[in-house]
Amino acid sequence: MAWIVALAAVVTAVVAVVRSQNAARDAHVAWARAELAERQAKAADARTVALTDEIRQLARKRIPAAALALSHPSAPVPGLREAAEIDGGSATLLTEAVQAARAAVVEERQRVDAAARAAMRGTSAKIQSLLNQSQQLLHELQHEYDDPRILQLDFRNELALRRTQATAVLCDAWPGLARQNSPLVEIVLGAQSRVAGYERIKVANHLRDEWLAVVARAAEPLAIALAELLANATAYSHPDTDVQVTVQQSGGRGAFLVIDDAGIGMDDDALERARALLAGPSEVLLTELGDPPQTGFAVVGRLVVQYGFSCHIEASPFGGMRTILRVPAHLLTVLQDDPSLSALAPKPVHAHTAAPATAEPTAPAAAEPEPAVEVRTELPSRRRRAPRPAGVRSTPAAPVPPAGPPAPRTPEQAEASWAALQQGTLSGRSAPAPAAPPASEHDEDPNARNARNDEGDDET
Amino acid sequence: MSAGPGRRLIPAYLVTGGRTRPTGPALDRLAVLVRTDTALAPDTGSEQRRLCELLEPGALTVVECAAHLDLPVSATVFLATDLAASGHLHTRPPIPSAGGTDRSLVERLLVGLRSLH
Numbered sequence: 402m403a404w405i406v407a408l409a410a411v412v413t414a415v416v417a418v419v420r421s422q423n424a425a426r427d428a429h430v431a432w433a434r435a436e437l438a439e440r441q442a443k444a445a446d447a448r449t450v451a452l453t454d455e456i457r458q459l460a461r462k463r464i465p466a467a468a469l470a471l472s473h474p475s476a477p478v479p480g481l482r483e484a485a486e487i488d489g490g491s492a493t494l495l496t497e498a499v500q501a502a503r504a505a506v507v508e509e510r511q512r513v514d515a516a517a518r519a520a521m522r523g524t525s526a527k528i529q530s531l532l533n534q535s536q537q538l539l540h541e542l543q544h545e546y547d548d549p550r551i552l553q554l555d556f557r558n559e560l561a562l563r564r565t566q567a568t569a570v571l572c573d574a575w576p577g578l579a580r581q582n583s584p585l586v587e588i589v590l591g592a593q594s595r596v597a598g599y600e601r602i603k604v605a606n607h608l609r610d611e612w613l614a615v616v617a618r619a620a621e622p623l624a625i626a627l628a629e630l631l632a633n634a635t636a637y638s639h640p641d642t643d644v645q646v647t648v649q650q651s652g653g654r655g656a657f658l659v660i661d662d663a664g665i666g667m668d669d670d671a672l673e674r675a676r677a678l679l680a681g682p683s684e685v686l687l688t689e690l691g692d693p694p695q696t697g698f699a700v701v702g703r704l705v706v707q708y709g710f711s712c713h714i715e716a717s718p719f720g721g722m723r724t725i726l727r728v729p730a731h732l733l734t735v736l737q738d739d740p741s742l743s744a745l746a747p748k749p750v751h752a753h754t755a756a757p758a759t760a761e762p763t764a765p766a767a768a769e770p771e772p773a774v775e776v777r778t779e780l781p782s783r784r785r786r787a788p789r790p791a792g793v794r795s796t797p798a799a800p801v802p803p804a805g806p807p808a809p810r811t812p813e814q815a816e817a818s819w820a821a822l823q824q825g826t827l828s829g830r831s832a833p834a835p836a837a838p839p840a841s842e843h844d845e846d847p848n849a850r851n852a853r854n855d856e857g858d859d860e861t
Numbered sequence: 862m863s864a865g866p867g868r869r870l871i872p873a874y875l876v877t878g879g880r881t882r883p884t885g886p887a888l889d890r891l892a893v894l895v896r897t898d899t900a901l902a903p904d905t906g907s908e909q910r911r912l913c914e915l916l917e918p919g920a921l922t923v924v925e926c927a928a929h930l931d932l933p934v935s936a937t938v939f940l941a942t943d944l945a946a947s948g949h950l951h952t953r954p955p956i957p958s959a960g961g962t963d964r965s966l967v968e969r970l971l972v973g974l975r976s977l978h
Binding site for chain 1: 869870871872873874875876877878879881882883889906907908911912930931932933934935936938939947
């Protein structure tokens with residue numbers, strides 16, 4: 402019996418051991434599970450914190466930086482803080498948020514800019530029209546009164562007009578003025594007159610064709626563009642230096658206006674930016690032009706796009722900048738017989754150099770004004786006597802014969818012919834005249850004698 | 862949009878060269894300009910050259926020169942004073958109007974002329 406008890410005890414012990422082992426295992430599994438759950442919870446917390454940090458980064462850094470970068474392209478735009486801490490889907494969504502914000506800002510900027518441009522366009526058109534009217538009045542006053550201050554007033558008016566016009570062009574307005582085909586040289590002078598410090602601008606005319614002109618639709622735009630370039634050149638160079646403008650003609654490639662200043666030049670960034678503006682970008686925002694806005698190159702860029710000029714800027718051999726504005730051949734024409742080139746327009750250089758060689762430069766030019774005057778004015782104009790040569794006797798030039806045929810006869814010619822007649826008569830009378838018999842007087846025509854009697858009657 | 866006649870291309874103040882008033886004595890609009898014999902420098906501006914060419918055949922008044930050059934008198938005065946300062950022109954003030962003529966002088970002159978006859 403004892404072995405039965407012992408067996409039972411052993412079995413019981415074994416069972417107990419097994420049970421305790423099972424219990425221990427269960428406990429271990431449960432602990433492991435708990436630990437896992439705890440770890441998972443910690444990881445989830447960490448992810449949440451990371452995501453929150455990324456969202457904070459998005460809200461406080463990335464979106465403001467992306468908006469800033471639109472107006473300042475060099476500003477850095479930060480990305481995700483720790484790309485490894487959040488999963489790919491969240492990262493993509495966050496980046497999309499940045500892009501959406503950027504698109505919204507761009508759209509809003511364009512809308513605001515367009516509204517600003519529309520407002521400025523309206524205002525500048527109004528001001529431009531008023532300034533044109535006052536210019537007309539000043540023009541009339543100048544011819545009525547001799548006060549030089551009216552000239553200064555006209556200049557101020559012209560400066561204001563240029564500013565207004567440039568603003569209008571920048572705001573996509575029409576230049577606001579139609580012209581005829583205009584000589585290129587006159588356009589250059591016109592542009593020169595619109596710039597503060599115009600007295601420093603020296604124009605050298607190298608045209609082969611003096612009457613080279615710009616077609617009507619491009620005349621005023623060219624003047625505007627050139628005025629802006631000249632304004633830059635004078636504004637950024639020392640007041641004691643000259644700004645050289647060379648007008649050149651180049652076969653089939655049109656005409657070139659080369660502007661050289663001896664100014665401070667531009668650094669690489671500025672030059673790059675200027676070239677980008679001069680190339681004529683499709684859209685220039687007013688907000689991108691700085692404060693105060695630097696409109697010059699932007700205005701030229703707009704006109705370049707609209708009218709087909711081209712413009713290049715580089716460092717000048719004179720120390721400052723050289724700007725080359727090309728007018729393509731299809732915008733050029735040649736004026737036929739129009740003698741009314743302004744008195745101020747510089748003659749082509751080759752004419753200047755030829756003039757001293759002939760020592761009498763007025764020969765062709767002196768002949769020019771007279772027909773011009775006769776053709777232009779219907780009213781009679783006073784004609785001057787040439788300084789009288791000392792040799793000729795000043796005889797009172799008897800009654801001038803009524804000029805039946807309208808042969809142009811100068812007073813000098815008339816005087817010469819009548820003097821010759823008189824001298825001939827005098828020398829004939831003073832001659833001894835032996836050949837003439839006294840009887841010949843009797844043979845005279847009675848009419849002639851009557852005529853002489855008439856003369857005698859007149860004399861008494 | 863268009864305000865009266867078009868904007869003229871070249872304004873007259875360009876000849877002033879940025880000065881506010883002419884250098885030298887004031888010139889009346891009837892002052893007479895006479896060209897001297899001095900030759901122009903090769904770099905003379907075309908407007909001064911034109912004025913000298915205009916005076917080549919003889920004397921003109923300032924206002925006549927202004928009309929020929931199509932410039933206002935005020936601008937022409939700048940040109941003329943410059944050329945006078947550089948010795949290319951003589952200027953002569955206008956002859957005063959005949960208001961102050963002495964009648965007895967004229968009568969004596971007439972008597973003298975008759976007695977010559």
